Amino acid sequence: MKKKMFATVLIGTIIASMATGAYGATKLQEIKAYLNAGISLKVDGNPSKLQDSNGNPVLPITYNHTTYLPVRAVSDVLGVAVNYDSKTDTVHLGERIEGVAITSQFNSVYHTKDPDSTVYKGKDYKEVFYDDGLPDRPSGFMLFPKGQYQTLSLQIAAINEPIQQLTIKDSDKNIILKRVASIAPDDGLMTIEVDIGGVDSIYVSGDVKKGGQVFVPLTTSYYK
Structure with a gap:
């Protein structure tokens, strides 16, 4: 159930709580977005709070009529592994192919x-x-x-x-x-x-x- 829900959430998810310094300037595009404190999250019917790795609350972002959730905070709520590889600018979610x-x-x-x-x-x-x-x-x-x-x-x-x-x-x-x-x-x-x-x-x-x-x-x- 959690993995199915996680796949659905990822459709509107962006990377947050990860070091953006690893990205080159040419990969970044400036946009105007809004922190959306009006959106709440429930997992399997139970209210859940989105937090960063230090336990601080984080908010969804709304941009161009689409809401984006911080991937690390969502993965923590769902118990799904997440890791960022700065060498390849790749986010790994869930189980990996190579052990x-x-x-x-x-x-x-x-x-x-x-x-x-x-x-x-x-x-x-x-x-x-x-x-x-x-x-x-x-x-x-x-x-x-x-x-x-x-x-x-x-x-x-x-x-x-x-x-x-x-x-x-x-x-x-x-x-x-x-x-x-x-x-x-x-x-x-x-x-x-x-x-x-x-x-x-x-x-x-x-x-x-x-x-x-x-x-x-x-x-x-x-x-x-």
């Missing part, structure tokens, strides 16, 4: 490139999250998609002992995006897909028993 590996900005004490830890069932994944702690423990890590992607495709394997209550959560809003009751060693390398449209930071966590390890290949887990 982006989650290695970018990944930070954990269990982040390793050691060949002794990056191989799973004969394949070397080069760069992984490998939690080989000794006692019963919670195991987890943070991801930072920054609202730029629509889908997280996370690969994960349990070694020797199951991973219990794997939870993928919107860390800022404390909302559970996905929960898997158990991942067994016999399940092999599982791929879990999660809708992360509009999500800035994610916490992935699960419970591991003594003697168990968590294996997450960072090169084949990706955002889209």
Whole structure:
């Protein structure tokens, strides 16, 4: 429902809350338009407020009898990813064709490139999250998609002992995006897909028993 509505809204949407400095002067055309405070927005029947990335209210613009909405504010309301590529002057909405590996900005004490830890069932994944702690423990890590992607495709394997209550959560809003009751060693390398449209930071966590390890290949887990 949200994606269908988003496609409709885009017909009359302009780019706002994005740096116009990236545009060359020849690409800009001066117009006379009006901020329209008289227009309200409802999503699935519920009133919604348009805000910029700092939480400040933004208004629709009316120009030549057409109303334009700020794309970033609308995408935030609908939970649809939006990102601006300044190199190509391109706005990316929703899921991308090419995946982006989650290695970018990944930070954990269990982040390793050691060949002794990056191989799973004969394949070397080069760069992984490998939690080989000794006692019963919670195991987890943070991801930072920054609202730029629509889908997280996370690969994960349990070694020797199951991973219990794997939870993928919107860390800022404390909302559970996905929960898997158990991942067994016999399940092999599982791929879990999660809708992360509009999500800035994610916490992935699960419970591991003594003697168990968590294996997450960072090169084949990706955002889209």
